[in-house]
Amino acid sequence: MAVITCGCTLLVLAPLFFVLVFLVGTGWSALNWDFFTRLPGAAGETGGGMTNAIAGTLLLISLAGVVGIPIGVLGGTFLAEYPAARLSQVTRFAADVMNGIPSIVMGLFAYVLIVLPMRHFSALAGGVALGVMLIPTVMRTTEEIVRLVPHSVREASLALGIPQWKTTLRVVIPTAAAGIVTGIMVGLARIAGETAPLLFTAFGNRFWNWNVLRPTAALPLQIFAYAISPFDDWHRQAWAGALTLVSIVLMVNIVARYAASRQVKSR
Amino acid sequence: MMERPVVERRAAALIDHTTAIQAENVHAWFDRLHALRGITMTIPERKVTAVIGPSGCGKSTFLRCLNRMHELVPGARVSGAVLMDGRDIYTPGVDPVQVRRRVGMVFQKPNPFPTMTIYENVAAGLTLAGEGSRKTLDEIVEQSLRAAALWDEVKDRLRKPGTSLSGGQQQRLCIARALAVSPEVLLMDEPASALDPASTLRIEELARDLAKDITIVIVTHNMQQAARVSDFTAFLLDGELVEYGPTNDLFTKPRERRTEDYITGRFG
Numbered sequence: 001m002a003v004i005t006c007g008c009t010l011l012v013l014a015p016l017f018f019v020l021v022f023l024v025g026t027g028w029s030a031l032n033w034d035f036f037t038r039l040p041g042a043a044g045e046t047g048g049g050m051t052n053a054i055a056g057t058l059l060l061i062s063l064a065g066v067v068g069i070p071i072g073v074l075g076g077t078f079l080a081e082y083p084a085a086r087l088s089q090v091t092r093f094a095a096d097v098m099n100g101i102p103s104i105v106m107g108l109f110a111y112v113l114i115v116l117p118m119r120h121f122s123a124l125a126g127g128v129a130l131g132v133m134l135i136p137t138v139m140r141t142t143e144e145i146v147r148l149v150p151h152s153v154r155e156a157s158l159a160l161g162i163p164q165w166k167t168t169l170r171v172v173i174p175t176a177a178a179g180i181v182t183g184i185m186v187g188l189a190r191i192a193g194e195t196a197p198l199l200f201t202a203f204g205n206r207f208w209n210w211n212v213l214r215p216t217a218a219l220p221l222q223i224f225a226y227a228i229s230p231f232d233d234w235h236r237q238a239w240a241g242a243l244t245l246v247s248i249v250l251m252v253n254i255v256a257r258y259a260a261s262r263q264v265k266s267r
Numbered sequence: 268m269m270e271r272p273v274v275e276r277r278a279a280a281l282i283d284h285t286t287a288i289q290a291e292n293v294h295a296w297f298d299r300l301h302a303l304r305g306i307t308m309t310i311p312e313r314k315v316t317a318v319i320g321p322s323g324c325g326k327s328t329f330l331r332c333l334n335r336m337h338e339l340v341p342g343a344r345v346s347g348a349v350l351m352d353g354r355d356i357y358t359p360g361v362d363p364v365q366v367r368r369r370v371g372m373v374f375q376k377p378n379p380f381p382t383m384t385i386y387e388n389v390a391a392g393l394t395l396a397g398e399g400s401r402k403t404l405d406e407i408v409e410q411s412l413r414a415a416a417l418w419d420e421v422k423d424r425l426r427k428p429g430t431s432l433s434g435g436q437q438q439r440l441c442i443a444r445a446l447a448v449s450p451e452v453l454l455m456d457e458p459a460s461a462l463d464p465a466s467t468l469r470i471e472e473l474a475r476d477l478a479k480d481i482t483i484v485i486v487t488h489n490m491q492q493a494a495r496v497s498d499f500t501a502f503l504l505d506g507e508l509v510e511y512g513p514t515n516d517l518f519t520k521p522r523e524r525r526t527e528d529y530i531t532g533r534f535g
Contacts, residue, residue: 152374152376153378153381155336156379156380156441156444157380157391158336158339158367159334159336159367159372159445160367160371160391160444160445160448161364161365161368161392161396162364167395171380171395175381175382
Protein backbone atom coordinates (compact mmCIF):
# COMPACT_ATOMS: atom_id res chain seq x y z
CA MET A 1 0.00 0.00 0.00
CA ALA A 2 2.76 2.38 1.00
CA VAL A 3 4.50 1.62 -2.28
CA ILE A 4 1.40 2.48 -4.29
CA THR A 5 0.71 5.75 -2.49
CA CYS A 6 4.37 6.68 -2.66
CA GLY A 7 4.41 5.90 -6.37
CA CYS A 8 1.32 8.03 -6.98
CA THR A 9 2.89 10.90 -5.10
CA LEU A 10 5.93 10.68 -7.35
CA LEU A 11 3.63 10.61 -10.39
CA VAL A 12 2.04 13.84 -9.17
CA LEU A 13 5.39 15.46 -8.63
CA ALA A 14 6.92 14.29 -11.89
CA PRO A 15 5.05 16.63 -14.27
CA LEU A 16 5.81 19.63 -12.06
CA PHE A 17 9.45 18.64 -11.94
CA PHE A 18 9.70 18.13 -15.72
CA VAL A 19 7.93 21.40 -16.48
CA LEU A 20 10.28 23.29 -14.21
CA VAL A 21 13.41 21.60 -15.54
CA PHE A 22 12.36 22.10 -19.14
CA LEU A 23 11.37 25.69 -18.48
CA VAL A 24 14.63 26.57 -16.83
CA GLY A 25 16.62 24.65 -19.43
CA THR A 26 15.08 26.38 -22.42
CA GLY A 27 14.14 29.73 -20.91
CA TRP A 28 17.32 30.47 -19.02
CA SER A 29 19.49 30.91 -22.12
CA ALA A 30 17.08 33.53 -23.53
CA LEU A 31 17.07 35.59 -20.37
CA ASN A 32 19.30 38.62 -20.59
CA TRP A 33 19.32 42.27 -19.69
CA ASP A 34 17.62 43.23 -22.94
CA PHE A 35 14.74 40.89 -22.20
CA PHE A 36 13.85 42.84 -19.08
CA THR A 37 14.59 46.34 -20.40
CA ARG A 38 13.68 46.47 -24.12
CA LEU A 39 10.42 46.62 -25.99
CA PRO A 40 9.59 43.84 -28.44
CA GLY A 41 11.48 44.02 -31.71
CA ALA A 42 9.86 44.12 -35.15
CA ALA A 43 8.54 40.85 -36.53
CA GLY A 44 11.34 38.53 -37.55
CA GLU A 45 14.03 40.73 -36.07
CA THR A 46 16.37 39.22 -33.47
CA GLY A 47 16.60 40.87 -30.05
CA GLY A 48 14.19 43.02 -28.11
CA GLY A 49 12.48 42.11 -24.87
CA MET A 50 9.26 41.95 -22.89
CA THR A 51 9.66 44.87 -20.51
CA ASN A 52 6.27 46.29 -21.45
CA ALA A 53 4.58 42.91 -20.99
CA ILE A 54 6.06 42.48 -17.52
CA ALA A 55 4.87 45.96 -16.60
CA GLY A 56 1.49 45.25 -18.20
CA THR A 57 1.02 42.10 -16.14
CA LEU A 58 1.81 44.06 -12.98
CA LEU A 59 -0.68 46.74 -14.05
CA LEU A 60 -3.37 44.14 -14.72
CA ILE A 61 -2.77 42.42 -11.40
CA SER A 62 -3.05 45.76 -9.60
CA LEU A 63 -6.32 46.56 -11.33
CA ALA A 64 -7.64 43.09 -10.55
CA GLY A 65 -6.65 43.64 -6.92
CA VAL A 66 -8.52 46.93 -6.76
CA VAL A 67 -11.64 45.22 -8.07
CA GLY A 68 -11.39 41.86 -6.33
CA ILE A 69 -9.74 42.42 -2.94
CA PRO A 70 -12.27 44.75 -1.24
CA ILE A 71 -15.26 42.75 -2.45
CA GLY A 72 -13.60 39.44 -1.61
CA VAL A 73 -12.38 40.44 1.85
CA LEU A 74 -15.58 42.15 2.98
CA GLY A 75 -17.75 39.46 1.41
CA GLY A 76 -15.72 36.72 3.07
CA THR A 77 -15.92 38.51 6.40
CA PHE A 78 -19.69 38.66 6.07
CA LEU A 79 -19.82 34.93 5.32
CA ALA A 80 -17.79 34.20 8.45
CA GLU A 81 -19.63 36.57 10.78
CA TYR A 82 -23.15 35.64 9.65
CA PRO A 83 -22.66 32.02 8.54
CA ALA A 84 -26.30 31.02 8.86
CA ALA A 85 -27.83 34.02 7.06
CA ARG A 86 -29.76 33.18 3.91
CA LEU A 87 -27.62 35.66 1.98
CA SER A 88 -24.47 33.86 3.16
CA GLN A 89 -25.67 30.49 1.97
CA VAL A 90 -26.56 31.89 -1.44
CA THR A 91 -23.29 33.80 -1.70
CA ARG A 92 -21.21 30.81 -0.68
CA PHE A 93 -22.86 28.70 -3.36
CA ALA A 94 -22.45 31.47 -5.93
CA ALA A 95 -18.76 31.80 -5.11
CA ASP A 96 -18.22 28.08 -5.59
CA VAL A 97 -20.03 28.18 -8.92
CA MET A 98 -18.00 31.24 -9.94
CA ASN A 99 -14.80 29.36 -9.14
CA GLY A 100 -15.78 26.79 -11.70
CA ILE A 101 -16.67 29.18 -14.53
CA PRO A 102 -14.19 28.85 -17.41
CA SER A 103 -11.89 31.84 -17.49
CA ILE A 104 -12.67 32.65 -21.09
CA VAL A 105 -16.29 33.25 -20.04
CA MET A 106 -15.01 35.82 -17.56
CA GLY A 107 -13.23 37.50 -20.46
CA LEU A 108 -16.45 37.47 -22.43
CA PHE A 109 -18.23 39.04 -19.46
CA ALA A 110 -15.73 41.92 -19.29
CA TYR A 111 -15.86 42.24 -23.08
CA VAL A 112 -19.63 42.78 -23.03
CA LEU A 113 -19.55 44.94 -19.92
CA ILE A 114 -16.62 47.23 -20.75
CA VAL A 115 -15.08 46.69 -24.17
CA LEU A 116 -18.31 46.95 -26.17
CA PRO A 117 -19.59 50.17 -24.53
CA MET A 118 -16.12 51.77 -24.77
CA ARG A 119 -15.63 50.49 -28.32
CA HIS A 120 -12.01 49.53 -27.71
CA PHE A 121 -9.88 47.08 -25.76
CA SER A 122 -8.38 48.30 -22.50
CA ALA A 123 -6.28 47.34 -19.49
CA LEU A 124 -9.35 48.20 -17.43
CA ALA A 125 -11.40 45.48 -19.10
CA GLY A 126 -8.60 42.94 -18.53
CA GLY A 127 -8.24 44.02 -14.92
CA VAL A 128 -11.98 43.68 -14.30
CA ALA A 129 -12.04 40.22 -15.88
CA LEU A 130 -9.17 39.08 -13.65
CA GLY A 131 -10.63 40.90 -10.64
CA VAL A 132 -13.94 39.07 -10.94
CA MET A 133 -12.02 35.81 -11.10
CA LEU A 134 -10.17 36.85 -7.94
CA ILE A 135 -13.33 37.40 -5.88
CA PRO A 136 -14.31 33.79 -5.07
CA THR A 137 -10.76 32.76 -4.12
CA VAL A 138 -10.25 35.73 -1.81
CA MET A 139 -13.75 35.44 -0.40
CA ARG A 140 -13.53 31.79 0.57
CA THR A 141 -10.04 32.04 2.08
CA THR A 142 -11.05 35.17 4.01
CA GLU A 143 -14.09 33.32 5.31
CA GLU A 144 -11.97 30.41 6.52
CA ILE A 145 -9.42 32.65 8.20
CA VAL A 146 -11.91 35.03 9.83
CA ARG A 147 -13.73 32.02 11.20
CA LEU A 148 -10.50 30.95 12.90
CA VAL A 149 -10.40 34.17 14.95
CA PRO A 150 -11.25 32.99 18.47
CA HIS A 151 -14.71 33.88 19.68
CA SER A 152 -13.13 35.23 22.86
CA VAL A 153 -11.47 38.04 20.89
CA ARG A 154 -14.85 39.23 19.56
CA GLU A 155 -16.39 38.97 23.02
CA ALA A 156 -13.56 40.98 24.55
CA SER A 157 -14.24 43.79 22.11
CA LEU A 158 -18.02 43.71 22.43
CA ALA A 159 -17.77 43.65 26.23
CA LEU A 160 -15.72 46.86 26.06
CA GLY A 161 -18.70 48.56 24.47
CA ILE A 162 -17.36 48.48 20.91
CA PRO A 163 -20.21 48.17 18.39
CA GLN A 164 -20.42 44.99 16.32
CA TRP A 165 -19.36 46.60 13.03
CA LYS A 166 -16.31 48.24 14.60
CA THR A 167 -15.41 44.99 16.30
CA THR A 168 -15.41 43.31 12.91
CA LEU A 169 -13.43 46.01 11.10
CA ARG A 170 -10.96 47.01 13.80
CA VAL A 171 -10.46 43.83 15.82
CA VAL A 172 -11.50 40.74 13.86
CA ILE A 173 -10.08 41.62 10.43
CA PRO A 174 -6.70 42.83 11.81
CA THR A 175 -6.42 39.63 13.84
CA ALA A 176 -6.98 37.63 10.66
CA ALA A 177 -4.89 39.98 8.49
CA ALA A 178 -1.87 37.75 7.88
CA GLY A 179 -4.07 34.89 6.72
CA ILE A 180 -6.18 37.17 4.55
CA VAL A 181 -3.04 38.57 2.89
CA THR A 182 -1.92 35.01 2.19
CA GLY A 183 -5.24 34.26 0.54
CA ILE A 184 -5.00 37.42 -1.55
CA MET A 185 -1.50 36.57 -2.75
CA VAL A 186 -2.40 33.02 -3.67
CA GLY A 187 -5.36 34.43 -5.59
CA LEU A 188 -3.19 37.01 -7.35
CA ALA A 189 -0.64 34.36 -8.26
CA ARG A 190 -3.41 32.29 -9.79
CA ILE A 191 -4.77 35.06 -12.00
CA ALA A 192 -1.31 36.33 -12.97
CA GLY A 193 -0.96 33.48 -15.42
CA GLU A 194 -4.46 33.69 -16.92
CA THR A 195 -4.43 34.17 -20.68
CA ALA A 196 -7.94 33.51 -21.92
CA PRO A 197 -9.69 36.38 -20.08
CA LEU A 198 -7.18 38.82 -21.56
CA LEU A 199 -7.49 37.80 -25.20
CA PHE A 200 -10.33 40.17 -26.02
CA THR A 201 -10.04 42.57 -23.08
CA ALA A 202 -6.46 43.73 -22.46
CA PHE A 203 -5.72 42.51 -25.99
CA GLY A 204 -1.95 43.07 -25.94
CA ASN A 205 0.24 45.94 -27.05
CA ARG A 206 3.68 46.14 -28.64
CA PHE A 207 4.48 49.40 -26.89
CA TRP A 208 4.52 50.95 -23.47
CA ASN A 209 1.18 51.75 -21.97
CA TRP A 210 0.25 53.02 -18.53
CA ASN A 211 -3.20 54.28 -19.51
CA VAL A 212 -5.82 51.94 -18.05
CA LEU A 213 -8.22 52.90 -20.84
CA ARG A 214 -5.85 51.66 -23.57
CA PRO A 215 -4.93 48.12 -24.54
CA THR A 216 -1.94 46.79 -22.66
CA ALA A 217 0.61 44.04 -23.06
CA ALA A 218 0.69 41.13 -20.64
CA LEU A 219 3.16 38.28 -20.20
CA PRO A 220 0.72 35.45 -20.93
CA LEU A 221 -0.51 37.21 -24.09
CA GLN A 222 3.03 37.91 -25.25
CA ILE A 223 4.02 34.29 -24.65
CA PHE A 224 1.02 33.13 -26.65
CA ALA A 225 1.76 35.52 -29.53
CA TYR A 226 5.46 34.62 -29.65
CA ALA A 227 4.91 30.89 -29.27
CA ILE A 228 2.67 30.68 -32.34
CA SER A 229 4.94 32.94 -34.41
CA PRO A 230 7.25 31.40 -37.05
CA PHE A 231 10.45 33.00 -35.66
CA ASP A 232 13.07 31.07 -33.68
CA ASP A 233 14.13 34.10 -31.65
CA TRP A 234 10.54 34.74 -30.60
CA HIS A 235 10.14 31.09 -29.56
CA ARG A 236 13.21 31.54 -27.42
CA GLN A 237 11.76 34.66 -25.86
CA ALA A 238 8.41 32.94 -25.27
CA TRP A 239 10.26 30.41 -23.12
CA ALA A 240 12.03 33.20 -21.28
CA GLY A 241 8.65 34.89 -20.73
CA ALA A 242 7.19 31.66 -19.39
CA LEU A 243 10.10 31.28 -17.00
CA THR A 244 9.63 34.87 -15.82
CA LEU A 245 5.92 34.36 -15.27
CA VAL A 246 6.42 31.14 -13.32
CA SER A 247 9.10 32.86 -11.23
CA ILE A 248 6.73 35.71 -10.37
CA VAL A 249 4.01 33.26 -9.37
CA LEU A 250 6.48 31.17 -7.37
CA MET A 251 7.82 34.22 -5.57
CA VAL A 252 4.34 35.41 -4.64
CA ASN A 253 3.52 31.93 -3.35
CA ILE A 254 6.67 31.80 -1.25
CA VAL A 255 5.94 35.21 0.28
CA ALA A 256 2.39 34.05 0.99
CA ARG A 257 3.67 30.87 2.68
CA TYR A 258 6.04 32.95 4.77
CA ALA A 259 3.25 35.31 5.84
CA ALA A 260 1.07 32.33 6.74
CA SER A 261 3.75 30.72 8.87
CA ARG A 262 4.26 34.00 10.72
CA GLN A 263 0.54 34.06 11.46
CA VAL A 264 0.67 30.60 12.99
CA LYS A 265 3.65 31.52 15.16
CA SER A 266 2.01 34.65 16.50
CA ARG A 267 -0.92 32.62 17.80
CA MET B 268 -30.40 42.60 73.66
CA MET B 269 -32.13 39.80 71.84
CA GLU B 270 -30.55 38.69 68.61
CA ARG B 271 -32.62 39.53 65.58
CA PRO B 272 -33.79 36.58 63.46
CA VAL B 273 -31.25 35.54 60.81
CA VAL B 274 -33.43 36.27 57.79
CA GLU B 275 -34.27 39.76 58.95
CA ARG B 276 -30.64 40.55 59.72
CA ARG B 277 -29.61 39.45 56.25
CA ALA B 278 -32.17 41.59 54.55
CA ALA B 279 -31.01 44.50 56.64
CA ALA B 280 -27.40 43.92 55.62
CA LEU B 281 -28.36 44.39 51.99
CA ILE B 282 -30.64 47.33 52.57
CA ASP B 283 -27.83 49.25 54.27
CA HIS B 284 -26.07 49.60 50.93
CA THR B 285 -26.79 51.60 47.82
CA THR B 286 -27.95 49.41 44.96
CA ALA B 287 -25.75 49.11 41.89
CA ILE B 288 -27.85 46.60 40.00
CA GLN B 289 -31.30 45.28 40.75
CA ALA B 290 -32.23 42.08 38.93
CA GLU B 291 -35.94 41.38 38.85
CA ASN B 292 -37.35 38.04 37.82
CA VAL B 293 -34.63 37.46 35.23
CA HIS B 294 -35.22 34.45 33.01
CA ALA B 295 -32.81 33.35 30.30
CA TRP B 296 -32.99 30.76 27.57
CA PHE B 297 -30.65 29.11 25.10
CA ASP B 298 -33.13 28.12 22.41
CA ARG B 299 -35.43 25.86 24.45
CA LEU B 300 -33.10 25.39 27.41
CA HIS B 301 -34.42 27.42 30.32
CA ALA B 302 -31.11 28.39 31.95
CA LEU B 303 -32.27 31.02 34.45
CA ARG B 304 -35.62 30.69 36.20
CA GLY B 305 -36.55 34.00 37.69
CA ILE B 306 -33.57 35.49 39.51
CA THR B 307 -34.35 38.46 41.74
CA MET B 308 -31.46 39.96 43.65
CA THR B 309 -29.93 43.27 44.61
CA ILE B 310 -26.25 43.83 43.94
CA PRO B 311 -24.83 46.43 46.34
CA GLU B 312 -22.59 49.22 45.15
CA ARG B 313 -18.84 49.10 45.75
CA LYS B 314 -18.92 45.62 47.24
CA VAL B 315 -17.75 42.28 45.95
CA THR B 316 -20.69 39.99 45.25
CA ALA B 317 -19.86 36.37 44.49
CA VAL B 318 -22.11 34.04 42.53
CA ILE B 319 -21.40 30.38 43.28
CA GLY B 320 -22.93 27.11 42.23
CA PRO B 321 -22.12 23.87 40.45
CA SER B 322 -21.27 23.76 36.73
CA GLY B 323 -24.26 24.48 34.54
CA CYS B 324 -26.27 26.18 37.30
CA GLY B 325 -26.54 29.36 35.21
CA LYS B 326 -24.11 31.56 37.13
CA SER B 327 -22.18 32.68 34.03
CA THR B 328 -25.44 33.15 32.15
CA PHE B 329 -26.71 35.37 34.94
CA LEU B 330 -23.53 37.44 34.79
CA ARG B 331 -23.87 37.85 31.04
CA CYS B 332 -27.45 39.04 31.47
CA LEU B 333 -26.14 41.98 33.51
CA ASN B 334 -24.27 43.55 30.56
CA ARG B 335 -26.42 42.24 27.73
CA MET B 336 -23.79 39.79 26.53
CA HIS B 337 -26.15 36.82 26.82
CA GLU B 338 -28.20 37.94 23.83
CA LEU B 339 -25.14 37.66 21.55
CA VAL B 340 -25.39 33.87 21.56
CA PRO B 341 -27.58 32.77 18.64
CA GLY B 342 -30.95 31.60 19.93
CA ALA B 343 -30.48 33.21 23.35
CA ARG B 344 -33.32 35.13 25.00
CA VAL B 345 -33.84 37.11 28.22
CA SER B 346 -36.94 38.24 30.09
CA GLY B 347 -37.40 40.20 33.29
CA ALA B 348 -35.69 43.44 34.25
CA VAL B 349 -32.19 44.51 35.19
CA LEU B 350 -32.29 47.95 36.76
CA MET B 351 -29.37 50.35 36.96
CA ASP B 352 -30.14 53.76 38.43
CA GLY B 353 -33.76 52.67 38.36
CA ARG B 354 -33.77 52.15 34.62
CA ASP B 355 -34.17 48.73 33.02
CA ILE B 356 -31.24 48.02 30.68
CA TYR B 357 -33.57 45.82 28.63
CA THR B 358 -35.97 48.66 27.83
CA PRO B 359 -36.35 48.97 24.06
CA GLY B 360 -34.22 51.88 22.90
CA VAL B 361 -31.41 51.23 25.37
CA ASP B 362 -28.23 50.66 23.38
CA PRO B 363 -26.45 47.48 24.55
CA VAL B 364 -23.18 49.16 23.56
CA GLN B 365 -23.79 51.87 26.18
CA VAL B 366 -24.71 49.26 28.79
CA ARG B 367 -21.43 47.44 28.16
CA ARG B 368 -19.49 50.67 28.58
CA ARG B 369 -20.94 50.98 32.09
CA VAL B 370 -20.69 47.30 32.98
CA GLY B 371 -17.29 45.89 32.07
CA MET B 372 -16.39 42.23 31.91
CA VAL B 373 -13.41 39.96 32.47
CA PHE B 374 -13.57 36.45 31.07
CA GLN B 375 -12.54 33.02 32.22
CA LYS B 376 -9.57 32.79 29.89
CA PRO B 377 -7.40 35.88 29.42
CA ASN B 378 -8.27 37.28 26.00
CA PRO B 379 -5.98 40.18 25.10
CA PHE B 380 -6.25 41.34 21.49
CA PRO B 381 -3.54 39.27 19.75
CA THR B 382 -2.52 41.96 17.27
CA MET B 383 -2.14 44.73 19.83
CA THR B 384 0.65 45.80 22.16
CA ILE B 385 0.19 46.04 25.91
CA TYR B 386 -0.46 49.76 25.57
CA GLU B 387 -2.89 49.34 22.68
CA ASN B 388 -4.77 46.63 24.55
CA VAL B 389 -5.41 48.86 27.53
CA ALA B 390 -6.32 51.84 25.34
CA ALA B 391 -8.47 49.77 22.97
CA GLY B 392 -11.82 50.58 24.57
CA LEU B 393 -11.14 54.28 24.01
CA THR B 394 -9.23 54.26 20.72
CA LEU B 395 -11.70 51.95 19.00
CA ALA B 396 -14.51 54.24 20.13
CA GLY B 397 -12.51 57.15 18.68
CA GLU B 398 -11.94 58.81 22.02
CA GLY B 399 -9.01 60.18 23.96
CA SER B 400 -6.10 62.33 22.83
CA ARG B 401 -2.55 61.02 22.94
CA LYS B 402 -1.88 62.67 26.29
CA THR B 403 -5.04 61.59 28.09
CA LEU B 404 -4.54 58.08 26.70
CA ASP B 405 -1.06 57.89 28.22
CA GLU B 406 -2.54 58.90 31.57
CA ILE B 407 -5.47 56.51 31.39
CA VAL B 408 -3.27 53.60 30.35
CA GLU B 409 -0.93 54.20 33.29
CA GLN B 410 -3.81 54.63 35.75
CA SER B 411 -5.55 51.51 34.54
CA LEU B 412 -2.40 49.41 34.64
CA ARG B 413 -1.66 50.68 38.16
CA ALA B 414 -5.21 49.90 39.23
CA ALA B 415 -4.77 46.39 37.84
CA ALA B 416 -1.47 46.03 39.74
CA LEU B 417 0.43 45.46 36.52
CA TRP B 418 2.16 48.79 35.90
CA ASP B 419 5.48 48.00 37.58
CA GLU B 420 5.81 44.77 35.65
CA VAL B 421 5.12 46.19 32.20
CA LYS B 422 6.02 49.89 32.26
CA ASP B 423 9.26 49.22 30.35
CA ARG B 424 7.68 47.12 27.65
CA LEU B 425 4.39 48.77 26.80
CA ARG B 426 5.17 48.30 23.09
CA LYS B 427 5.47 44.52 23.38
CA PRO B 428 2.52 42.36 22.29
CA GLY B 429 -0.09 41.74 24.98
CA THR B 430 0.21 38.03 24.30
CA SER B 431 3.89 38.09 25.37
CA LEU B 432 2.82 38.28 29.03
CA SER B 433 2.26 35.31 31.34
CA GLY B 434 -1.28 34.02 31.87
CA GLY B 435 -1.75 35.84 35.16
CA GLN B 436 -0.35 39.06 33.72
CA GLN B 437 -2.60 38.72 30.67
CA GLN B 438 -5.62 38.45 32.94
CA ARG B 439 -4.57 41.61 34.81
CA LEU B 440 -4.03 43.24 31.42
CA CYS B 441 -7.63 42.36 30.56
CA ILE B 442 -8.75 43.87 33.86
CA ALA B 443 -6.79 47.04 33.06
CA ARG B 444 -8.40 47.11 29.62
CA ALA B 445 -11.85 46.86 31.21
CA LEU B 446 -11.02 49.56 33.77
CA ALA B 447 -9.77 52.00 31.12
CA VAL B 448 -13.30 52.83 30.00
CA SER B 449 -14.15 53.59 33.67
CA PRO B 450 -17.08 51.20 34.18
CA GLU B 451 -19.33 51.40 37.24
CA VAL B 452 -19.54 47.65 37.54
CA LEU B 453 -16.98 44.97 36.68
CA LEU B 454 -18.23 41.45 36.02
CA MET B 455 -15.64 38.72 36.52
CA ASP B 456 -16.48 35.33 35.05
CA GLU B 457 -14.27 32.80 36.87
CA PRO B 458 -11.34 35.15 36.29
CA ALA B 459 -8.77 32.92 37.97
CA SER B 460 -9.86 29.45 36.94
CA ALA B 461 -7.19 29.25 34.22
CA LEU B 462 -4.41 30.60 36.46
CA ASP B 463 -1.87 29.20 38.91
CA PRO B 464 -2.40 29.69 42.68
CA ALA B 465 -0.07 32.70 42.98
CA SER B 466 -1.78 34.52 40.11
CA THR B 467 -5.16 33.54 41.52
CA LEU B 468 -4.30 35.20 44.81
CA ARG B 469 -3.24 38.39 43.02
CA ILE B 470 -6.53 38.53 41.13
CA GLU B 471 -8.45 38.05 44.37
CA GLU B 472 -6.53 40.86 46.11
CA LEU B 473 -7.18 42.98 43.08
CA ALA B 474 -10.93 42.33 43.21
CA ARG B 475 -10.97 43.43 46.85
CA ASP B 476 -8.98 46.59 46.07
CA LEU B 477 -11.13 47.51 43.10
CA ALA B 478 -14.29 47.24 45.20
CA LYS B 479 -13.23 50.46 46.94
CA ASP B 480 -14.21 52.30 43.78
CA ILE B 481 -16.46 50.08 41.69
CA THR B 482 -18.95 47.28 42.08
CA ILE B 483 -17.58 43.79 41.51
CA VAL B 484 -19.62 40.73 40.66
CA ILE B 485 -17.52 37.59 40.52
CA VAL B 486 -18.61 34.17 39.36
CA THR B 487 -16.62 31.30 40.78
CA HIS B 488 -16.92 27.58 41.24
CA ASN B 489 -14.34 27.83 44.01
CA MET B 490 -16.06 28.30 47.37
CA GLN B 491 -12.88 29.22 49.23
CA GLN B 492 -12.39 31.96 46.70
CA ALA B 493 -15.91 33.28 47.25
CA ALA B 494 -15.33 33.18 51.00
CA ARG B 495 -12.00 35.02 50.71
CA VAL B 496 -12.99 37.68 48.28
CA SER B 497 -16.66 38.58 48.60
CA ASP B 498 -18.92 40.60 50.89
CA PHE B 499 -22.08 38.94 49.65
CA THR B 500 -22.62 35.55 48.12
CA ALA B 501 -25.42 34.20 45.99
CA PHE B 502 -25.86 30.46 45.56
CA LEU B 503 -27.44 29.36 42.30
CA LEU B 504 -28.71 25.88 41.55
CA ASP B 505 -30.44 24.75 38.37
CA GLY B 506 -31.08 28.33 37.30
CA GLU B 507 -32.65 29.37 40.60
CA LEU B 508 -31.33 31.61 43.34
CA VAL B 509 -31.30 29.33 46.37
CA GLU B 510 -29.79 31.66 48.92
CA TYR B 511 -28.26 35.11 49.01
CA GLY B 512 -26.75 37.04 51.86
CA PRO B 513 -23.57 38.24 53.57
CA THR B 514 -20.78 35.82 52.68
CA ASN B 515 -19.94 35.03 56.27
CA ASP B 516 -23.52 34.08 57.12
CA LEU B 517 -24.00 32.01 54.02
CA PHE B 518 -20.92 29.92 54.69
CA THR B 519 -21.32 29.57 58.46
CA LYS B 520 -25.09 29.51 58.93
CA PRO B 521 -26.71 28.52 55.65
CA ARG B 522 -30.45 28.82 55.82
CA GLU B 523 -31.21 26.31 53.10
CA ARG B 524 -30.48 22.63 53.19
CA ARG B 525 -29.28 22.70 49.57
CA THR B 526 -26.79 25.47 50.34
CA GLU B 527 -25.42 23.52 53.23
CA ASP B 528 -25.09 20.39 51.10
CA TYR B 529 -23.20 22.33 48.46
CA ILE B 530 -20.80 24.21 50.71
CA THR B 531 -20.00 21.11 52.70
CA GLY B 532 -19.13 19.39 49.47
CA ARG B 533 -21.94 16.87 49.32
CA PHE B 534 -22.43 17.62 45.64
CA GLY B 535 -21.16 19.98 42.95
